[in-house]
Amino acid sequence: xxxxxxxxxxxxxxxxxxxxxxxxxxxxxxxxxxxxxxxxxxxxxxxxxxxxxxxxxxxxxxxxxxxxxxxxxxxxxxxxxxxxxxxxxxxxxxxxxxxxxxxxxxxxxxxxxxxxxxxxxxxxxxxxxxxxxxxxxxxxxxxxxxxxxxxxxxxxxxxxxxxxxxxxxxxxxxxxxxxxxxxxxxxxxxxxxxxxxxxxxxxxxxxxxxxxxxxxxxxxxxxxxxxxxxxxxxxxxxxxxxxxxxxxxxxxxxxxxxxxxxxxxxxxxxxxxxxxxxxxxxxxxxxxxxxxxxxxxxxxxxxxxxxxxxxxxxxxxxxxxxxxxxxxxxxxxxxxxxxxxxxxxxxxxxxxxxxxxxxxxxxxxxxxxxxxxxxxxxxxxxxxxxxxxxxxxxxxxxxxxxxxxxxxxxxxxxx
Numbered sequence: 001x002x003x004x005x006x007x008x009x010x011x012x013x014x015x016x017x018x019x020x021x022x023x024x025x026x027x028x029x030x031x032x033x034x035x036x037x038x039x040x041x042x043x044x045x046x047x048x049x050x051x052x053x054x055x056x057x058x059x060x061x062x063x064x065x066x067x068x069x070x071x072x073x074x075x076x077x078x079x080x081x082x083x084x085x086x087x088x089x090x091x092x093x094x095x096x097x098x099x100x101x102x103x104x105x106x107x108x109x110x111x112x113x114x115x116x117x118x119x120x121x122x123x124x125x126x127x128x129x130x131x132x133x134x135x136x137x138x139x140x141x142x143x144x145x146x147x148x149x150x151x152x153x154x155x156x157x158x159x160x161x162x163x164x165x166x167x168x169x170x171x172x173x174x175x176x177x178x179x180x181x182x183x184x185x186x187x188x189x190x191x192x193x194x195x196x197x198x199x200x201x202x203x204x205x206x207x208x209x210x211x212x213x214x215x216x217x218x219x220x221x222x223x224x225x226x227x228x229x230x231x232x233x234x235x236x237x238x239x240x241x242x243x244x245x246x247x248x249x250x251x252x253x254x255x256x257x258x259x260x261x262x263x264x265x266x267x268x269x270x271x272x273x274x275x276x277x278x279x280x281x282x283x284x285x286x287x288x289x290x291x292x293x294x295x296x297x298x299x300x301x302x303x304x305x306x307x308x309x310x311x312x313x314x315x316x317x318x319x320x321x322x323x324x325x326x327x328x329x330x331x332x333x334x335x336x337x338x339x340x341x342x343x344x345x346x347x348x349x350x351x352x353x354x355x356x357x358x359x360x361x362x363x364x365x366x367x368x369x370x371x372x373x374x375x376x377x378x379x380x381x382x383x384x385x386x387x388x389x390x391x392x393x394x395x396x397x398x399x400x401x402x403x404x405x406x407x408x409x410x411x412x413x414x415x
Contacts, residue, residue: 002050004034004071007321014198015039015065016191019145020072026054028074035072037065038191042288042319046071053077061121061145124149128188153188192286200346207263208389209344211356214401218360218379220411227413237304242278245331245357246303248407250274250296253329255403256396260328262350263391272296277327277348278307280314281337288314289348291327327351335359335381344386352391355404356384 006015018036022028033045034054052074059071121144125132130152137144189197203209221244232239253260253274261270274296277289290310295303313319329351334342335358345356363380366373383405387397 001055002052002074004046004048004073006037006065006067006069006071007044007046008067014195015044015067016195017059017061017063017065017071018043018191019061019150020057021045022054024054024057027077028052028054039195042321042324043317044321048074050074051077061124121145121149124153128153196286199349203346203349204344207347207349209347209386210389210394210397211343211345211384211386212394212397212401213341213343213382213384214405216381216383216405217365217409218381219409220413221408222379223413224411232301232304235301235305236308237301238308239300239304240307241357241360242331242333243300243304243307244408244411245333245355246276246278246292246295246307247300248404249276249329249331249355251407252400252404253296256392256400258392258396259353259385259387259400261352261391262328263352263388264350268352268391271328273328275326275328277330278310279330279332279334280311282315288319288324289327289330290314290319290323291325293326330354331357333357341382341384343384345384347386347388351388353385353387353397353400356386358382358384 015037016039018038020035021033022035028034028048029051030048032048034048035046037044037046053076054072055075056073057071058073059065059069065071124130128149130149132144135144135148135152136142137148218241221241225239225241225244229239257270258268260274261268273294275291275293276295277291279287279289281287290313292298292303292306292310298306310319310323313323327348330348332342332345332354334345334356338359340358340361342356342358345354347354358381360379360381362377365376365378365380367376367378368374383401385397385401385404
């Protein structure tokens with residue numbers, strides 16, 4: 001026997017078994033995908049490291065999967081041939097009892113006894129209210145899997161809500177029935193949303209959040225970008241403002257190194273490597289935070305290249321656990337969706353701070369030019385630093401933001 005294990009390198013996340021891609025009795029080849037694990041950050045397939053037959057599943061769908069836990073076991077390939085001779089036995093009621101090699105025809109899956117559905121599938125059907133008779137099973141022998149139920153639930157919630165005819169609606173003056181609401185629908189939480197909710201609640205529960213806000217003039221980096229964008233494109237890089245934000249964050253860490261740290265109950269770890277997570281929205285599905293690792297070693301071009309690659313793969317759902325691991329600091333560019341200011345932006349535990357960048361817009365500002373106060377129109381935005389007050393105080397917070405703004409506003413346009 002050989003164990004199928006949850007990877008040990010999962011960091012700071014609680015994994016859940018999403019669905020098994022193979023069934024007990026399946027013959028497995030090296031590199032075959034066996035099972036999907038899902039965290040708040042990424043869905044990961046676990047592949048077979050050797051050939052064999054899947055003889056046991058220990059963690060079913062929805063089970064928590066801690067690093068190093070045994071998901072299931074593979075046995076010698078010979079067991080597959082021996083298992084083919086097994087026949088379903090009958091219980092005292094005359095109903096078929098499922099064995100490892102039992103096949104259930106697709107046409108009768110939905111009418112099979114409860115024992116023909118796994119516990120996780122029965123639980124999902126109960127939660128979603130989906131009629132199993134409407135689900136076409138994709139598992140071995142046509143069995144319904146948890147992934148089949150998830151897909152059916154998604155498709156049902158995507159259907160338009162059919163409103164009742166106007167005559168059937170109560171008059172506008174009629175009081176609403178207590179505890180009811182009309183015209184709505186129920187959408188079950190998916191795993192990513194539940195995991196995000198748990199992490200956000202944990203962060204604001206354990207860490208006292210404090211936010212400082214500065215204003216930043218983007219004139220210098222906008223001019224630099226105007227001059228260099230085509231040059232970067234020739235080298236395969238999309239020069240975005242986020243690349244400048246990462247580069248300026250690296251410089252600001254030198255003014256307040258404690259910002260680049262992680263809090264643990266018995267210690268504070270301050271890092272030399274500045275590995276910056278960038279929040280990437282996935283529409284209604286939530287968001288992920290891929291990491292630009294060791295950004296202090298990268299030029300602006302290097303940052304732009306790595307950032308572009310991570311962003312593309314995030315939106316194509318092709319990120320790996322390695323892409324999401326090791327962050328020491330996070331940037332939330334919430335202004336791209338229109339907000340001027342968001343506070344507090346919740347810290348990604350156990351990090352000590354998160355940068356927020358608001359909407360870039362032209363504003364009237366006062367500037368002294370050659371000793372004379374003038375009124376200027378400049379591209380401005382609010383930048384905020386939310387810190388864990390257990391780790392740092394206002395002095396370090398303002399020192400970090402002061403240097404961050406100084407780097408962006410003083411960016412040499414010819415560099």
